[in-house]
Amino acid sequence: MPNFQTLSSDLHSEIRVDESKLTATFAKFHLVNVEVKEAVQASCEYPLFFSKAANNQYWTVSALCGLALQENVFETQGAWLAHFTPLSLKTLPFTLSFENSTDQPDTLLDMDSPAVSQNTGETLFLSSKRPTAYLDNKKKLLSERVSAMQQTAALLNQVSEMELIQPVDLIIEYADNTQQRVGGLATVNEQRLHNLSSDEMALLHQKGLLNVLFNVLGSIFQVNRIIRLHNTKFPSRAVKNVKFETSKS
Template identity: 30%
Template sequence: MSNPVLLNNVQHKNLRIITKRGAEYGDNVMFALTFPSEFRTLQAHYPIVFRKSDDGTSFEPVALFGLQEGENLFLTGDGWDATDLPLLIERQPFLIGRNGEELMMHVDMDSPRVSGSEGEAVFLPHGGSSGYLERMNSVLLAIHQGIQGTAGFVDALKEHNLLESFVVDIELDSGAQGRLSGFYTIHEERLAALDGAALERLHKTGYLQAIYMVVASMSNFRVLIDRKNRADAASR
């Protein structure tokens, strides 16, 4: 459960946020939602795939961290083993709220990251915003803008029938086997068959680059399986 409250420099003047990464802080998740504007950064580390939205009517892009529910293969004893975090992970425990059309910053007071003595100060002693809080404001704004842009991107993929389901059969060095399913990726043959007009429209909207970032990211499945093998060997 979460307990989001409106952030303010009176009630939360001593608030600090633990920014270390670990399962104890809720980072043991298989994936996080992402959006086209951060694909270029994330494709260097994670497979970017799509899942059906909760209502089943559309698709959502996600960055994969593991091969099964509750697994994050980027977590180590030293933290998160990648130089770039998805913004939906970095923003924790802050959330976007609304007051009419105005965006408001909320904080989940039940998050294990919330502290009164450890971590990054949210406010300065005189009540102003700390550098950390300013960064989180920027992160939340980028998330808001990114999510707004996702619908058009997904609509374009659906218009050109560019999404296909896939499965990954996994055999570990130990002989253990598994299968990843339930996700979607870019249908490369249909992409290659698009005519010049369709490609131009995708390019002008910025969607074509995002599509190729998704395609490039699929090579990171080898990285995930290598990480899974190391984790499996360490647990034996």
């Protein structure tokens, strides 16, 4: 579990962040949040699905990076095999808290991150207690991600209202002939998409969503890449196939 502390020049002046060790953090995410503005590029790397946020109040886009909890097949021996890294990973080991203010959120640092150190890596504060260029860049990424998350929530609310989100289960078939069902994911309701009126299609195009939806659909073929990477990383639990089944949930 993360151990977040509110970032302070008084408390964290000696703290460093070793970016080369962040991949060890990535390794624990089998689902990675992707914002709508990143979806087209991300679809070239990962299979993309819709999933509900932790509070179950709004839809997000998630990249499937592993077939089991806390398993990310794009991480291997400290190396990151993906060419595109979503904002949700780039901002680590930092996050924002809006608990005290919605206008000026607190920056939090995960003190238990493998990248946090007192010996190696990027310093966070100058002797004047002002943020370093490294920390300023991280804060810019955090701000960018907040704006992107708000945009994603609003746009996917539109997609949901148009009944374009279809829950789906993954049926994982292992080489030893056992199966595992994974729920909680959704994809584009392809039949509904093809039956949209010209006005509805124009609206999606205007909002930049039409291209995103087609790329989410096309990204399903990246599951084959997940299988290959999984079998290389976890040969004792080799997967021979992953099927998709429409869910009523």
